[in-house]
Amino acid sequence: MYFAALLARTEDGWEASDTELDDVETLSDLTDLAQEASVDEDTVLVYIEQEDAWFGILRVDGEEDPRIYVSDASAAARSSYGEILLTDELLGREPGAEDEIAALEELVDLDGTEDGDPDEAARPASPAGTAADRQAHPPSHPDSDSDPDTGTDPDAVPAGPIGELGILADFGISEKDLLTLRTDALTEIADALGAAEVLEAVR
Template sequence: MYFAALLARTEDGWEASDTELDDVETLSDLTDLARDASVDEDTVLVFIEQEDAWFGVVRVDGEDDPRIFVSDATAAARSSYGEILLTDELLGREPGAEDTIAALEELVGLDGTEDGAPDPTPDNHSDTTSDLTSDTDSDDPDDDGFGADAVPAGPLGDTLILADLGLPEAELLMLRTDALAEIEDALGAAEVQETVR
């Protein structure tokens, strides 16, 4: 189960609201959602949490690129909303790498029988094919084809994302459960807690 909240900074302090992520499919969608809630292009924070398994914070300041922090990248990688936050840039991989790997997997699967021609050697497959697919084939439905080492364990992203707002890096990295309450308290927004829980 997911929980999401928006914290928008205003002249009078922080305004909080819960938010639905049903129409959010990309980081751009999430960024647009934050900008829509912005007052005079001031800071907006989007908080996403999955049943205490992981949480993520996206910070949008006006038209600047969003800043992202994820408390546990490995756990987030198994989540549809976590995948939105785990961008190529955040993971340090080349843009489009996932598409390239998918294309290679498709090519490896071609054996010349796609047009209905019988396979002349059904029981004698080349070792090359198995070698090429061994690192990416998995019975795990959550496997994204990159292997376990593609997403680092633990926190990932901008650990200073809230430092200038009152939550230093060291304290952010210590957050586990009920992270939103701790963040709101550090931001001086504890009084808005009731509106989003």
């Protein structure tokens, strides 16, 4: 189960609203959503949570680049919403590296041979394969493959928190405090911001 909320800072305090992510497909979409809610280019926080798994924070300050924190990258990688936050830059990958890997994999058969290998073409097909083939290329376990919904391999993403630990430091939530937060962290974040009442009104 997912929950998303948006907190926008104004001259009179914080305004809160629940947020639908059905039309959000990219980080740019999410950033645009936050900027549209900004008052006089002030701070906007978008909070996304998957119950008992992970939470993420996107912070937008005017036209500045968005700042991101994710409590558990490997858990978020299994989520389509988490994938929005786990950018190549955040993961320390070259932009487009995932697409290049996918393209290379398409050039290779499941048994590890390149398309058009004459030796493979001449070899008679066997429904089950030989014992040696099965030992060399055991069937993939569903849990070890890339997530079918996101196309992201959770094993290739580091476990644990990732992103900017000081994302809320100026609001009184230190790096250490942030690392101690678990799911349903929004309540504690709202308390620190002084936005608990306005948040409660939309939950």
